């Protein structure tokens with residue numbers, strides 16, 4: 366596989382703005398997401414600017430599986446894009462995520478949606494995330510966190526309304 370482009374492994378001179386999508390549909394998803402957000406807050410090179418409300422979402426793709434909780438974070442970071450992705454993978458590992466079935470159920474998924482205006486086609490880190498623009502389970506909570514957000518020049522709220530899974534995304538009510 367080709368080497369990562371320098372822009373993916375070089376730390377920024379000033380903090381970059383990144384959008385991170387979290388998902389969970391195995392285990393105590395609410396606690397798993399809360400712990401992941403806290404881990405982002407605790408990282409010395411990351412400052413969490415905004416956290417979206419939790420979204421309860423129907424699974425898109427993959428086998429039959431439980432509904433997800435999804436959440437989007439806007440962060441500022443002095444980590445390089447690839448280092449931020451690796452941090453997300455560490456959190457997945459800490460949540461005992463097992464990668465077996467593609468798009469299968471998982472305790473924690475951490476996706477890097479955007480990182481400043483960096484673009485990359487590399488399979489290890491594609492930016493913006495190659496499927497984010499068509500996923501209401503990402504776009505809707507992102508639009509809740511930042512109603513004026515744009516993705517490749519288009520309104521995130523508008524993209525959310527056009528996504529095939531738009532009707533299956535709802536604010537999560539914690540009834541416990």
Ligand SMILES: Nc1ncnc2c1ncn2[C@@H]1O[C@H](COP(=O)(O)OP(=O)(O)OP(=O)(O)O)[C@@H](O)[C@H]1O
Pocket residue numbers: 450464467468469474475476477478487488489490491492493494495496
């Ligand atoms: N922007 C990105 N964010 C997260 N992972 C990415 C990104 N671009 C490429 N990848 C790569 O995708 C690989 C598969 O990621 P993962 O197992 O989380 O996929 P998935 O969540 O099942 O599906 P999807 O990629 O459709 O969200 C990872 O090993 C990672 O290196």
Ligand SMILES: Nc1nc2c(c(=O)[nH]1)N=C(CO)CN2
Pocket residue numbers: 387388389422423424425426427433435468474502
């Ligand atoms: N509702 C929902 N569906 C999914 C999700 C997810 O986080 N939420 N993640 C996937 C792979 O990243 C595939 N399908």
